[in-house]
Amino acid sequence: MAYALQQLINGVSLGMIYGLIAIGYTMVYGIIGMINFAHGDIFMIGAFLSLIGLLLITSGGLLDGPGAIVLVLALSMAFTALYGWTVERLAYRPLRGSFRLAPLISAIGMSIVLQNYVQVSQGARVKPIEPVVQGGFTIMQEGTFAVQLSTMQILIILTTLVILAIFTWLVTRTRLGRAMRACEQDRKMASLLGIDTDRTISITFVIGAALAAVAGTMYLLRYGVIDFYIGFLVGVKAFTAAVLGGIGSLPGAVLGGLLIGLIETFWSAYFSVQYKDVAAFSILILTLVFMPTGLLGRAEVEKV
Amino acid sequence: MSTPLLEIRDVSTFYGAVEALKGVSVTVAPGEIVTLIGANGAGKSTLLMTICGDPRARSGRICFDGQDITERPTHHIMRSGIAQSPEGRRIFPRMSVHENLLMGAQSSGIDPCPGLDQAFTLFPRLKEREAQRAGTLSGGEQQMLAIARALMSRPRLLLLDEPSLGLAPLVSRQIFQAIRKLNMETGLTVLLVEQNANQALRLAHRGYVLVTGRITMSGTGRELLARPDVRDAYLGGH
Secondary structure (H helix, E strand, C coil), rough: HHHHEEEEEEHHHHHHHHHHHHHHHHHHHHHHHCCCHHHHHHHHHHHHHHHHHHHHHCCCCCCCCCHHHHHHHHHHHHHHHHHHHHHHHHHHHHHCCCCCCHHHHHHHHHHHHHHHHHHHHCCCCCCCCCCCCCCEEEEECCCCEEEEEEHHHHHHHHHHHHHHHHHHHHHCCCHHHHHHHHHHHCCHHHCCCCCCCCHHHHHHHHHHHHHHHHHHHHHHHHHCCCCCCCCHHHHHHHHHHHHHCCCCCHHHHHHHHHHHHHHHHHHHHHCCCCCCCHHHHHHHHHHHHCCCCCCCCCCCCCCC | CCEEEEEEEEEEEEEEEEEEEEEEEEEECCCCEEEEEECCCCCCCCHHHHHHCCCCCCCEEEEECEEEEECCHHHHCCCCCCCCCCCCCCCCCEEEEEHHHHHHHHHCCHHHHHHHHHHHHCCCHHHHHHCCCCCHHCCHHHHHHHHHHHCCCCCCEEECCCCCCCCHHHHHHHHHHHHHHHHHHHHEEEEEEEHHHHHHHHCCCCEEECCCCCEEEEEHHHHHHCHHHHHHHHHCCC
């Protein structure tokens, strides 16, 4: 029981990270109908920017503890957003109106470019950091097994919830969010209503990248090691989360992220750590075969 | 005639290698209702879309209110006082009726409240359905929504594409009445594309006949209605 509870805590905090990245996949798919395969690498860039920011801030002795984290998060979000914007501008916008596979191929190319760029500029070795946030609570004791809820996990869950609340408000309640949904439902009509659709698409990439930066920062702080290749595996899992939740659906992305985090954690805890990725990707295949629209996705058929 | 609000001069539009419009010239004066009639595939909708810059005219000039808008991006054109209720209605199916209407006023930055009031006065049905998802409306209601949404930006020129398509005669009559009312009360200028030539020519001040991308005839609504060749081709021969 205590063991399961511990896995639940671990799974939720991991799932939150997947969910944040999955939103970026699902938003971009919703608005331009492509899978942005470079999005996992945007997450990796976010983690590296946080690492650099953290080292600069803490070694400069400017700040430490929560203040440093907030500052690092803000910096990483801003710079990663810039990367997201640039990627769209360079690799996807020129291909708009081209055949459907073109931006997909371009995305794979962009993913390779970003990985190699970081590998060359930052080195290929893994980058460890000292734990920034330590401590936690023992919330339950069962025999010798203590259920731990670390301060870092609380931080991940709270930050994610706050970011998600702001994001939900943005999409459902603001003019910008309405323009984004309009572009998603009928881009041509949105432009006939005077919406600058290119700009709206850019903003979508910026928001997706900023959320990936949050995930990257959390990943760095929680696991303490990153390298240029983390974007691939985490990215594919977040993509799986987006598909499981129903690609195009924002609540679905969060739900899918949580489920993938939980499945992976429980699988590692009860079956085999070595095969945890297999578990996650089996879900991808099962979803695609038996439930292609995902849990909260909608069927393509619509009343005309 | 006063200076035209919309002047289309010798416009050609292509879809790939296919020339959909072949040197079309149309003018619309302020306060006029002008209709464009023609068979399926004649290029009527293409002309309305070309005015909006999507697809762009390959040659010729389009001027709105004295300004050359031929090369402007679509969203600029649509912010300059033109609105379109397009072919197929294209309402946002997963937004509420209310949100669809707000979208109409969004980019012009004007207060949506008077527009909403006007929309609900014109089409009381939309008021009843305000919170409903637009995709669940009936065809007639969707058409009303598409027109009301186009009016939200307070346009000077309304481009209307087949407002009667697929509607019961009673509903289509309601919609035509609404257009006439708007034109008389607010001086709204309308360029109307219709297959239902009879109704359209009765409503319009002037009309153009479009045949495979070329204007073949023009005149007042009455004149065109009286022409035997128009009657044969577009009014079912009686």
